[in-house]
Amino acid sequence: QVQLVESGGGVVQPGGSLRLSCAASGFTFSNYGMHWVRQAPGKGLEWVAFIHYDGIKNYFVDSVKGRFTISRDNSKNTLYLQMNSLRTEDTGIYYCAKLVAGDNWGQGTLVTVSS
């Protein structure tokens, strides 16, 4: 069955960096575009980024443009989110999701940006 497992979250100071990973299994990862979605504590869902199946095209929410990079390694079945210049408002649970040919989400990884 499809499984998505995020990792890499943690506590970081404002201005710092983190790289999130999402390990995929149970499907042909290289065939599908992938999303990152986040949720601040007690708040709603916010769409963050998307990358096409081949890694060539990607899209971001305006608030992270120029700070976050999305990438993938199809040989390792892994999706990444490189987060630089982190701000307190980036705090939250980060989910990776496959929303084509079904609906699959990871359990999320918590990112806390605090001094």
Added chain:
Amino acid sequence: DVVMTQSPLSLPVTLGQPASISCRSSQSLVYSDGNTYLNWFQQRPGQSPRRLIYKVSNRDSGVPDRFSGSGSGTDFTLKISRVEAEDVGVYYCMQGTHWPNSFGQGTKLEIK
């Protein structure tokens, strides 16, 4: 960017009664391929989100048929024909037509 506006934001419902959530987009969600990429998600307390409906009215696998989606253009609705206890949670619409994609604010469904 496309703004998704849901109403109501809080929805107390009696068990067995119907419920309805509205979602409006600031632009038409009809894509150039003719499809309308409007999704509905459910997030139960402490859980990851789960999609219920895709492309306005298509139920995802395993979703009970008491959930239905309708609408067109900029105006969409999620209906639950008879609310059950397991339906408690927050419901979100999300548009996948335009970049960046975007979610509504969420509607919290609770049992009266």
